[in-house]
Amino acid sequence: MSRKPFRLFAGxxxxxxxxxxxxxxSESPTGSEQASSSAAPTGQEVTVIGTWTGDEQDSxxxxxxxxxxxxxxxxxxxxxxxINDILAAGIPTGVLPDLAGLPGPGQxxxxxxxxxxxxxxxxxxxxxxxxxxSPALVALxxxxxxxxxxxxxxxxxxxxxxxxxxxDYSSAPPATWDDLxxxxxxxxxxxxxxxxxxxxxxxxxxxxxxxxxEEILLHQAGPDVYNQWWAGDLAWTDPAIQSAxxxxxxxxxxxxxxxxxxxxxxxxxxxxxxxxxxPGCALFHQASFITGLGAFxxxxxxxxxxxxxFPAFNDQYATAVEGAGDLFGxxxxxxxxxxxxxxxxxxxxxxxxxQRGGALSPNKNATSYPDDISGLMGGMLTGADSLVFDASDQxxxxxxxxxxxxxxxxxxxxxTIEQALSILDQVRGDAYAQ
Amino acid sequence: MSDKxxxxxxxxxxxxxxxxxxxxxxxxxxxxxxxxxxxxIRPWLWVAPAxxxxxxxxxxxxxxxxxxxxxxxxxxSFVGLDNYAWFFGDQGAQSAxxxxxxxxxxxxxxxxxxxxxxxxxxxxxxxxxxxxxxxxMPLAISMVAAGVIWLYMYQYRPPGAVQTGTLNAVLGAxxxxxxxxxxxxxxxxxxxxxxxxxxxxWTGFGMVIISAAxxxxxxxxxxxxRVDGATEWQVFxxxxxxxxxxxxxxxxxxxxxxxxxxxxxxxxxxxxxxxxEVIANLMYKQMFSFGQYGRGSAIAVxxxxxxxxxxxxxxxxxxxxxxxR
Numbered sequence: 001m002s003r004k005p006f007r008l009f010a011g012x013x014x015x016x017x018x019x020x021x022x023x024x025x026s027e028s029p030t031g032s033e034q035a036s037s038s039a040a041p042t043g044q045e046v047t048v049i050g051t052w053t054g055d056e057q058d059s060x061x062x063x064x065x066x067x068x069x070x071x072x073x074x075x076x077x078x079x080x081x082x083i084n085d086i087l088a089a090g091i092p093t094g095v096l097p098d099l100a101g102l103p104g105p106g107q108x109x110x111x112x113x114x115x116x117x118x119x120x121x122x123x124x125x126x127x128x129x130x131x132x133x134s135p136a137l138v139a140l141x142x143x144x145x146x147x148x149x150x151x152x153x154x155x156x157x158x159x160x161x162x163x164x165x166x167x168d169y170s171s172a173p174p175a176t177w178d179d180l181x182x183x184x185x186x187x188x189x190x191x192x193x194x195x196x197x198x199x200x201x202x203x204x205x206x207x208x209x210x211x212x213x214e215e216i217l218l219h220q221a222g223p224d225v226y227n228q229w230w231a232g233d234l235a236w237t238d239p240a241i242q243s244a245x246x247x248x249x250x251x252x253x254x255x256x257x258x259x260x261x262x263x264x265x266x267x268x269x270x271x272x273x274x275x276x277x278x279p280g281c282a283l284f285h286q287a288s289f290i291t292g293l294g295a296f297x298x299x300x301x302x303x304x305x306x307x308x309x310f311p312a313f314n315d316q317y318a319t320a321v322e323g324a325g326d327l328f329g330x331x332x333x334x335x336x337x338x339x340x341x342x343x344x345x346x347x348x349x350x351x352x353x354x355q356r357g358g359a360l361s362p363n364k365n366a367t368s369y370p371d372d373i374s375g376l377m378g379g380m381l382t383g384a385d386s387l388v389f390d391a392s393d394q395x396x397x398x399x400x401x402x403x404x405x406x407x408x409x410x411x412x413x414x415x416t417i418e419q420a421l422s423i424l425d426q427v428r429g430d431a432y433a434q
Numbered sequence: 435m436s437d438k439x440x441x442x443x444x445x446x447x448x449x450x451x452x453x454x455x456x457x458x459x460x461x462x463x464x465x466x467x468x469x470x471x472x473x474x475i476r477p478w479l480w481v482a483p484a485x486x487x488x489x490x491x492x493x494x495x496x497x498x499x500x501x502x503x504x505x506x507x508x509x510x511s512f513v514g515l516d517n518y519a520w521f522f523g524d525q526g527a528q529s530a531x532x533x534x535x536x537x538x539x540x541x542x543x544x545x546x547x548x549x550x551x552x553x554x555x556x557x558x559x560x561x562x563x564x565x566x567x568x569x570x571m572p573l574a575i576s577m578v579a580a581g582v583i584w585l586y587m588y589q590y591r592p593p594g595a596v597q598t599g600t601l602n603a604v605l606g607a608x609x610x611x612x613x614x615x616x617x618x619x620x621x622x623x624x625x626x627x628x629x630x631x632x633x634x635x636w637t638g639f640g641m642v643i644i645s646a647a648x649x650x651x652x653x654x655x656x657x658x659x660r661v662d663g664a665t666e667w668q669v670f671x672x673x674x675x676x677x678x679x680x681x682x683x684x685x686x687x688x689x690x691x692x693x694x695x696x697x698x699x700x701x702x703x704x705x706x707x708x709x710x711e712v713i714a715n716l717m718y719k720q721m722f723s724f725g726q727y728g729r730g731s732a733i734a735v736x737x738x739x740x741x742x743x744x745x746x747x748x749x750x751x752x753x754x755x756x757x758x759r
Contacts, residue, residue: 205704397723
């Protein structure tokens with residue numbers, strides 16, 4: 001009997017603590033909203049979510065540090081791989097960060113139409129922004145001529161990396177795919193296989209393989225077919241797509257460790273066998289950001305690794321470039337958030353990440369690249385006349401997820417090209433219908 | 435920071451005050467009630483807050499989910515049974531359902547079987563509590579952390595390279611090739627590998643419950659059997675096992691529910707790729723990744739419908755056991 005009051009009290013304390021935890025958890029996303037009422041944007045907090053973790057997170061924080069020092073505001077950054085889900089759940093409920101990375105232009109248009117994204121035309125100095133930024137990327141950040149997004153950093157997708165100690169392609173990079181295959185085989189040396197391939201990436205596994213398909217399709221069939229395809233206007237069973245898949249399977253069959261190893265290897269370390277002795281492979285396809293990941297981080301550009309652009313299948317489409325970028329949007333137009341957005345597009349801000357490596361700047365005046373290769377890629381990005389955006393990132397999420405999933409099954413050898421394409425075409429009927 | 439501290443203090447002091455205040459207020463109300471009704475009304479007043487909270491956080495969302503399962507992806511119009519028709523016609527959903535059946539059977543067998551084995555073995559050693567603690571420990575790890583730990587266990591590197599995954603390193607020591615544990619779809623090996631992770635976590639739970647029941651068996655029964663010349667196996671098979679059956683059933687039903695709700699392990703380890711999808715992960719994807727609220731709700735309702743009968747059986751057994759005592 002004497003112990004009962006104690007038990008009651010313990011129960012109450014436990015309940016109270018749970019409630020307290022809930023309270024503080026629900027408070028953080030809205031805490032910054034109070035900032036909008038305050039006139040002087042100093043001492044404010046700007047909540048930001050993005051997909052960057054590890055080195056990339058450090059680089060972003062380094063990028064905003066001067067702004068924090070200057071304005072006295074702070075950036076509260078959270079890196080998450082579930083950003084799509086957080087935003088998709090946040091749009092109807094309104095629980096959103098001040099600034100966030102956006103999955104792609106498609107989602108940006110969707111969020112803008114829902115009224116969640118704030119237009120940036122009055123926030124940025126539009127004239128300067130447009131004169132400094134790659135025109136193709138400016139176009140991608142607009143919805144019906146209103147700017148809703150900015151690119152913090154960008155990447156060029158179609159690059160083939162190699163180890164110059166095995167064979168130096170820099171004086172005469174292969175011009176066509178056929179040249180690449182013959183020269184690659186001839187210069188393979190003691191490398192175990194021609195290609196390195198790794199497509200594991202947690203629940204997004206398969207995306208490096210979708211990049212392969214995109215790159216092949218773009219150079220085989222051209223930008224028009226490419227754009228029709230991601231927009232859902234082309235059947236997956238179309239001969240153009242079929243042909244791209246067949247070329248990809250040639251790569252899988254010549255990959256280090258085969259398809260099994262490709263599906264079990266994480267994309268960021270997939271290129272590491274380039275530097276092994278004897279090398280596991282001679283060539284590796286990945287976007288420009290690979291220089292900030294895996295074994296590339298300890299190596300020297302130019303002497304330990306080098307790259308050439310994806311070769312042409314067809315002269316007509318030789319100069320087409322596939323780019324990708326980290327789009328950023330604003331969900332709460334507080335003074336501090338606006339000031340941060342304005343700062344992030346400047347050459348001064350973008351130069352910080354560029355200098356740290358692993359990023360290309362969409363801003364033409366941010367040119368402090370740490371090495372010649374990065375400089376060259378930066379030029380490819382800002383100078384490209386025909387630039388297409390990552391196709392799978394522009395597909396509806398269900399289509400994109402199915403594309404990833406079937407690339408994994410196909411690469412692992414559990415499906416044939418015909419099976420994969422016919423299922424993907426069924427998904428197309430469903431995914432674009434929404 | 436200080437904001438949160440204040441909130442915490444208010445909650446720690448304020449919530450108990452409100453609750454004590456509520457009980458005091460109900461007593462004030464009861465004063466005006468005639469004496470003979472008092473004892474009947476008081477319990478209802480005391481459980482009212484709990485019923486209210488349950489209704490708000492459990493019943494209301496359940497009804498909402500059932501409602502949404504008959505609506506389209508954006509909850510704008512009724513689509514009849516379309517979402518259910520999709521679930522039972524979709525290849526991916528069927529594969530997930532098949533995997534859940536596999537989870538249900540294998541996880542239950544694993545936890546009950548290995549749990550029983552450990553409970554019986556550990557019962558006979560001097561360092562019993564230490565051994566039990568070690569086996570029970572994985573249950574204290576979050577499922578996401580367990581998934582990450584086991585990713586290292588299953589890690590695969592191509593033949594010839596140094597195997598960094600524990601399992602493949604062991605295989606390598608015996609001279610056999612590495613196996614990509616989570617990438618082999620044949621015989622659903624990858625799903626079985628995921629089930630082992632969950633089994634590793636829950637075996638301790640099964641062991642503790644079964645061990646407690648084992649201690650409850652009257653030793654005189656076992657003595658009598660031994661005096662009569664029964665072998666140890668016969669004692670286990672004819673006396674211990676039948677007496678443990680109700681407990682094994684409780685562990686089994688709990689595991690069936692756990693298997694049906696399996697999510698975290700799949701989400702962290704494979705994301706449902708290569709045919710490892712399960713219903714709960716599919717529900718999450720449809721709802722939060724694809725924005726298909728109707729389909730996601732339909733899956734939730736199907737999952738609920740599958741779990742409720744098992745829970746009823748569990749509660750029924752528990753009541754029967756209590757009645758015997």
